[in-house]
Amino acid sequence: MRIAVDVLGGDYAPDEVLRGVATALRDDFTPEELLLVGPEEEIQSRLKAEGVAVPNILHTTEVIGSHEKPVEALRKKRNSSISLCVGAVKEGAAGGLISFGNTGAAVAASSIGLGMLPGIRRPGIAVVFEWASGKVVLLDAGANPEPKSSHLFHYGVMGTAYCRDMFGMESPRIGLLNIGGEAGKGHSTVREAHDLLESSSLNFVGNLEGQDLFKGSTEVLVTDGFVGNMLLKVVEGFMEYLLHGMADAVSDSDSSNSMLATFKQLVGATDFAEVGGATLLGVNGVVLIGHGRSKASAVAPALRNVRKDLRTGVNAHITEILNAQEGSAAEA
Amino acid sequence: MRIAVDVLGGDYAPDEVLRGVATALRDDFTPEELLLVGPEEEIQSRLKAEGVAVPNILHTTEVIGSHEKPVEALRKKRNSSISLCVGAVKEGAAGGLISFGNTGAAVAASSIGLGMLPGIRRPGIAVVFEWASGKVVLLDAGANPEPKSSHLFHYGVMGTAYCRDMFGMESPRIGLLNIGGEAGKGHSTVREAHDLLESSSLNFVGNLEGQDLFKGSTEVLVTDGFVGNMLLKVVEGFMEYLLHGMADAVSDSDSSNSMLATFKQLVGATDFAEVGGATLLGVNGVVLIGHGRSKASAVAPALRNVRKDLRTGVNAHITEILNAQEGSAAEA
Numbered sequence: 001m002r003i004a005v006d007v008l009g010g011d012y013a014p015d016e017v018l019r020g021v022a023t024a025l026r027d028d029f030t031p032e033e034l035l036l037v038g039p040e041e042e043i044q045s046r047l048k049a050e051g052v053a054v055p056n057i058l059h060t061t062e063v064i065g066s067h068e069k070p071v072e073a074l075r076k077k078r079n080s081s082i083s084l085c086v087g088a089v090k091e092g093a094a095g096g097l098i099s100f101g102n103t104g105a106a107v108a109a110s111s112i113g114l115g116m117l118p119g120i121r122r123p124g125i126a127v128v129f130e131w132a133s134g135k136v137v138l139l140d141a142g143a144n145p146e147p148k149s150s151h152l153f154h155y156g157v158m159g160t161a162y163c164r165d166m167f168g169m170e171s172p173r174i175g176l177l178n179i180g181g182e183a184g185k186g187h188s189t190v191r192e193a194h195d196l197l198e199s200s201s202l203n204f205v206g207n208l209e210g211q212d213l214f215k216g217s218t219e220v221l222v223t224d225g226f227v228g229n230m231l232l233k234v235v236e237g238f239m240e241y242l243l244h245g246m247a248d249a250v251s252d253s254d255s256s257n258s259m260l261a262t263f264k265q266l267v268g269a270t271d272f273a274e275v276g277g278a279t280l281l282g283v284n285g286v287v288l289i290g291h292g293r294s295k296a297s298a299v300a301p302a303l304r305n306v307r308k309d310l311r312t313g314v315n316a317h318i319t320e321i322l323n324a325q326e327g328s329a330a331e332a
Numbered sequence: 333m334r335i336a337v338d339v340l341g342g343d344y345a346p347d348e349v350l351r352g353v354a355t356a357l358r359d360d361f362t363p364e365e366l367l368l369v370g371p372e373e374e375i376q377s378r379l380k381a382e383g384v385a386v387p388n389i390l391h392t393t394e395v396i397g398s399h400e401k402p403v404e405a406l407r408k409k410r411n412s413s414i415s416l417c418v419g420a421v422k423e424g425a426a427g428g429l430i431s432f433g434n435t436g437a438a439v440a441a442s443s444i445g446l447g448m449l450p451g452i453r454r455p456g457i458a459v460v461f462e463w464a465s466g467k468v469v470l471l472d473a474g475a476n477p478e479p480k481s482s483h484l485f486h487y488g489v490m491g492t493a494y495c496r497d498m499f500g501m502e503s504p505r506i507g508l509l510n511i512g513g514e515a516g517k518g519h520s521t522v523r524e525a526h527d528l529l530e531s532s533s534l535n536f537v538g539n540l541e542g543q544d545l546f547k548g549s550t551e552v553l554v555t556d557g558f559v560g561n562m563l564l565k566v567v568e569g570f571m572e573y574l575l576h577g578m579a580d581a582v583s584d585s586d587s588s589n590s591m592l593a594t595f596k597q598l599v600g601a602t603d604f605a606e607v608g609g610a611t612l613l614g615v616n617g618v619v620l621i622g623h624g625r626s627k628a629s630a631v632a633p634a635l636r637n638v639r640k641d642l643r644t645g646v647n648a649h650i651t652e653i654l655n656a657q658e659g660s661a662a663e664a
Contacts, residue, residue: 211569
């Protein structure tokens with residue numbers, strides 16, 4: 001299946017996106033696998049300079065900037081790169097897409113253009129943290145800031161399918177992010193979500209707190225998009241603060257350099273500008289949203305994620321797991 | 333003004349609390365300044381062993397455990413140490429209190445027992461982060477998980493008074509934690525709070541995102557208690573994860589030790605089990621809530637915080653600033 005690439009989205013587009021595409025082509029992608037969406041001449045000349053070429057280009061020069069209001073911008077810019085990427089998936093010209101542009105626009109364009117999976121009402125962004133204590137999928141990281149409890153329950157379903165398909169985990173643990181471990185904690189939405197998850201056949205381990213993100217307590221952490229986005233940005237912000245502070249203090253000695261290397265190892269796999277982005281789950285298609293600050297190195301991993309989602313059929317598995325749930329929870 | 337000390341609250345109570353009290357007495361507190369609430373004989377014998385004594389003890393052996401449901405536990409345990417501390421403040425036997433016990437119980441007992449300041453509907457927990465980039469007061473860190481927009485506005489008022497009195501900042505900047513910098517971002521409560529703050533005379537700098545916690549972008553970060561508590565625990569959890577990971581890797585060389593010291597310096601002032609806890613603002617009294625894992629070293633700083641709140645009259649200043657606001661925002 002072909003993958004559409006939003007060449008114009010992102011802080012360093014199109015340069016870094018195209019450099020990343022060239023790397024992917026030199027590594028393990030064939031030109032036939034890609035559909036590049038952006039300014040045709042520029043794409044061709046830049047790829048030529050990199051010594052590669054892609055036959056399928058969908059020409060456009062329109063792009064939705066990172067600070068534009070998503071829905072409004074999508075209405076005005078009918079030929080924006082993200083709209084054309086979504087259109088290509090909708091029409092079957094591509095199986096999935098990657099974009100490093102305006103997240104809200106990618107979520108809105110995908111939700112409206114592709115529609116939702118059967119039984120799913122709202123999409124969620126799945127971000128993967130990789131700590132020494134193991135992988136944790138945080139879901140939702142910002143697609144849906146005011147979810148209902150049923151949406152949170154669906155995130156548990158999506159997270160289960162995603163962990164199985166992407167990481168081969170048979171029965172990933174699902175935790176619900178809350179401000180206390182006991183049932184009955186938090187506001188009404190999370191309390192209801194707790195009950196829906198508990199009465200399901202998912203491997204639900206109960207409420208978890210913020211510190212559990214780092215402890216290997218769970219493989220999936222379910223939360224609303226407001227909290228999830230905040231948490232993601234706090235972790236990123238803290239990491240940057242510490243990295244700068246330590247880099248400033250580093251001497252040239254081998255051991256302080258190795259200390260800094262240790263630190264980078266502890267946090268490194270969570271540098272989202274380098275690791276390929278987050279998957280938008282719940283929409284009827286495969287959509288990968290990269291960090292706006294992504295450089296070329298993020299492109300090939302993003303493409304590989306989409307390829308894996310397509311090959312494993314994560315969307316079909318979300319539907320299967322949802323259908324396997326008892327009436328009340330599935331229909332909530 | 334005397335300060336009531338909940339001797340029984342906290343994971344390491346009463347031992348560490350009493351050791352901390354002894355330190356405070358050796359440092360800069362007089363015995364007359366303290367009212368110890370807990371088991372009288374044990375308190376006396378332990379303090380004697382430390383070579384100090386306190387004349388004012390309010391005897392009780394009842395305590396609300398960290399996992400008890402606050403309101404229920406308060407109803408059952410009329411003589412719990414936190415209830416008696418609040419009672420002492422209410423009756424004027426003490427001007428303020430410190431507790432390292434069940435946070436929910438301290439919030440509920442104080443709100444009900446002391447009542448709220450005029451015009452304030454809900455209390456908020458103010459936690460102070462200290463980064464290389466400056467101090468940030470996060471408010472609310474967990475007292476009020478489902479606030480209305482007017483409560484968030486009041487947190488801006490409280491944060492302003494607190495920063496003025498505690499840190500001598502004349503016009504502290506107030507940021508509203510949101511999932512995007514532009515006005516109109518986030519759910520309806522934060523959008524309304526944005527408008528209330530913007531139309532006030534507070535030094536409101538607009539929406540800020542998670543990463544702004546570390547950047548010196550603001551002195552006060554206003555958020556709901558659900559997000560604030562999550563954020564606090566994520567920062568704590570991340571810090572612990574990194575400290576353990578780096579301590580494991582440290583060699584005995586001077587430079588790797590100095591690297592670890594640099595790291596601790598970057599995060600150190602934010603180890604809440606060591607720095608004296610958080611202030612519950614909005615109630616009609618001075619209440620300091622310490623971290624449950626606090627050791628003795630947290631006690632004297634906590635007592636000093638209460639003393640400073642009492643001396644500066646932060647509560648009177650909250651009322652003044654609130655009264656100075658235009659009608660709509662103040663009465664929202």
